[in-house]
Amino acid sequence: xxxxxxxxxxxxxxxxxxxxxxxxxxxxxxxxxxxxxxxxxxxxxxxxxxxxxxxxxxxxxxxxxxxxxxxxxxxxxxxxxxxxxxxxxxxxxxxxxxxxxxxxxxxxxxxxxxxxxxxxxxxxxxxxxxxxxxxxxxxxxxxxxxxxxxxxxxxxxxxxxxxxxxxxxxxxxxxxxxxxxxxxxxxxxxxxxxxxxxxxxxxxxxxxxxxxxxxxxxxxxxxxxxxxxxxxxx
Amino acid sequence: xxxxxxxxxxxxxxxxxxxxxxxxxxxxxxxxxxxxxxxxxxxxxxxxxxxxxxxxxxxxxxxxxxxxxxxxxxxxxxxxxxxxxxxxxxxxxxxxxxxxxxxxxxxxxxxxxxxxxxxxxxxxxxxxxxxxxxxxxxxxxxxxxxxxxxxxxxxxxxxxxxxxxxxxxxxxxxxxxxxxxxxxxxxxxxxxxxxxxxxxxxxxxxxxxxxxxxxxxxxxxxxxxxxxxxxxxxxxxxxxxxxxxxxxxxxxxxxxxxxxxxxxxxxxxxxxxxxxxxxxxxxxxxxx
Numbered sequence: 001x002x003x004x005x006x007x008x009x010x011x012x013x014x015x016x017x018x019x020x021x022x023x024x025x026x027x028x029x030x031x032x033x034x035x036x037x038x039x040x041x042x043x044x045x046x047x048x049x050x051x052x053x054x055x056x057x058x059x060x061x062x063x064x065x066x067x068x069x070x071x072x073x074x075x076x077x078x079x080x081x082x083x084x085x086x087x088x089x090x091x092x093x094x095x096x097x098x099x100x101x102x103x104x105x106x107x108x109x110x111x112x113x114x115x116x117x118x119x120x121x122x123x124x125x126x127x128x129x130x131x132x133x134x135x136x137x138x139x140x141x142x143x144x145x146x147x148x149x150x151x152x153x154x155x156x157x158x159x160x161x162x163x164x165x166x167x168x169x170x171x172x173x174x175x176x177x178x179x180x181x182x183x184x185x186x187x188x189x190x191x192x193x194x195x196x197x198x199x200x201x202x203x204x205x206x207x208x209x210x211x212x213x214x215x216x217x218x219x220x221x222x223x224x225x226x227x228x229x230x231x232x233x234x
Numbered sequence: 235x236x237x238x239x240x241x242x243x244x245x246x247x248x249x250x251x252x253x254x255x256x257x258x259x260x261x262x263x264x265x266x267x268x269x270x271x272x273x274x275x276x277x278x279x280x281x282x283x284x285x286x287x288x289x290x291x292x293x294x295x296x297x298x299x300x301x302x303x304x305x306x307x308x309x310x311x312x313x314x315x316x317x318x319x320x321x322x323x324x325x326x327x328x329x330x331x332x333x334x335x336x337x338x339x340x341x342x343x344x345x346x347x348x349x350x351x352x353x354x355x356x357x358x359x360x361x362x363x364x365x366x367x368x369x370x371x372x373x374x375x376x377x378x379x380x381x382x383x384x385x386x387x388x389x390x391x392x393x394x395x396x397x398x399x400x401x402x403x404x405x406x407x408x409x410x411x412x413x414x415x416x417x418x419x420x421x422x423x424x425x426x427x428x429x430x431x432x433x434x435x436x437x438x439x440x441x442x443x444x445x446x447x448x449x450x451x452x453x454x455x456x457x458x459x460x461x462x463x464x465x466x467x468x469x470x471x472x473x474x475x476x477x478x479x480x481x482x483x484x485x486x487x488x489x490x491x492x493x494x495x496x497x498x499x500x501x502x503x504x505x506x507x508x509x510x511x512x513x514x515x516x517x518x519x520x521x522x
Binding site: 052053054073074075078079083084086090092093094095099102103104106107148152 | 398401402404405407408409411412413414415416417418419420
């Protein structure tokens, strides 16, 4: 594969004594969109949190552009160009919309994204820029969370369940902005429970079940039957 | 007129209490750390100022130029070297460690400076006063003290809501994990917050030492005054901290006027009344 940006090599992840991931391997090429699907508790969020540096990983279990980065704390991963849009959005409630975006860009990584570009992408945020972030609707909050991640000009953007709890029309609206985001050349890993949405957006798909990769392939090549079998383990 | 005078003195002393409180509330707000050694750090700053003024022969207010950066540096090192290791989901470890620190500072100062009361001489401003009208006068020192307190509070408020560092403080306070995801090293943010807190402590310590006698054992009482001002003010705004300090100062002044033995008690009673009537404080933190 040309230009592998992210390589995960037989990653194990633990929460205390509980093992959440068992030897998960995954690759993401530069500019590629990879979807990670699976049922609740399959380890999707744990995988993203490990890549982002929130969950401890073995040193050589995660390679970013060839550099071993397992065990690097989250702020170190952010400095290396990995941004996470976390499940549940997790905006900073005591910050305004604009402050949430600015703090996303506080590392000052060079790149195409800045405040005006994010407001171009999500014009509604420009109108609400001085509003306290908790006063926004769920969809608008999700836009802030994505904008905050983009502000760091990441090479790799990790999106955890961005459709969760949002109306279908809002989800379509947000997914409709993905091509604009991708045109800047970053790689994207999306975790989704909404398989249709994930398959439509992704080049390749990994399906997790109980902490293991049970199915992988290009988005076009996987049949619904194969996915259901992998999803439910039947 | 006598009462107007007493209340005015109380308000001005309140500025000093607000400065005791501002550093405490900053630390608690950013990292949920209750610094039991806060009062003793105020006393440490006072002794530091004593050494600087005696060595260099300068005015105590000029010694701020040394004491403030020195205390900020101590704060940064203390947080990075010790307190960061105690922070976690449990509130108890930092409480115990700062309690231990309080004991160490008190006994260290006792060894170095003995239990004798000391005082900083500021060349007459302690006793100067400005006549505001018949029967109404304010001391120059309390006035400087209050003006500095307002400046410090305004400065902190500005820093919190208008600067990138303040944004980082608030974001880290909201959600530590998320703050790391946007690239903030929370240990460094905490160390900067402690440095800032002890810079304010330095100003408070020097003013305290000009105003009154001090010895190594007076720290814990200053901690209590600081706590009371923080809790009465609420955690939502630094201006609340100033209001809390002023209420405490006025209550103590009124208590002392009724009976000198009631000075401290009256402050505690005012605290209990506010706590009973408005437990969230006068300016509570707005929840999203």
